[in-house]
Amino acid sequence: MEGGAMSLSSESRKEEEQQGTSYTYWVRQVAEDAAPPPVPRKLSPQDILSAQSQPSTLGSLWNRAGTWEEKNVNKWATDRIKELLLSVGTLEFSGGKAEISDVFKCVGDAFLVTVRNKKRVSYTYELTLKVKGEWIFGEEKNTVEGQIDIPEFSFGELDDLQMEVRLSEEKDILRQDKLRVSKDLKLFLQPVREKLLQFEQELKDI
16 A cells, blocks of 8 residues: 555656656747847848838828828918018009018918828918008108008918008098008009919928
8 A cells, every 4th residue: 555655656746747847848948939039230222222112101200191190380381471471572653662561460370281191281371561662742752651451361262362451640641642552552462462372382392
């Protein structure tokens, strides 16, 4: 009985050792088969060409699907509108001339929107332009200052652009002369529209 128990105990230990050995071997085998840690590798010219051949996507690098992305470009848009309008130059009229001396107000927003890898632009602005010029009333040359207010306009609406002219208080100018000056200053509408169309195109090309 004792011999049988000892024999049984010896077999159990042998089996446990075999199991332990098998388990240990299995762990060692997995470790040997595991992928080695990644090693940094310098890109070859072939790698670079392969990356460049991939179709380009619009928007940020993270948005490769090009599903939706909106980028605010207010700073660029505001600065560019001011620059373009101040480059209009002097307009000559039958009895005088005038120029845009300052973009007093340029308020609005401009965005680039990427939707399904297609770029769209959007903006809304309103402007106040300071103008200064000289007119001859009778036989005297008079300096006249005023402003042109351009109410809110948006992308694709420049054909409907409007402006309102307001002159500074000039006590020595007759009403009929003021009406003439106001009519002349409204001729700024076309060159201003052309500059804003240029801005619109540049915005689309960003």
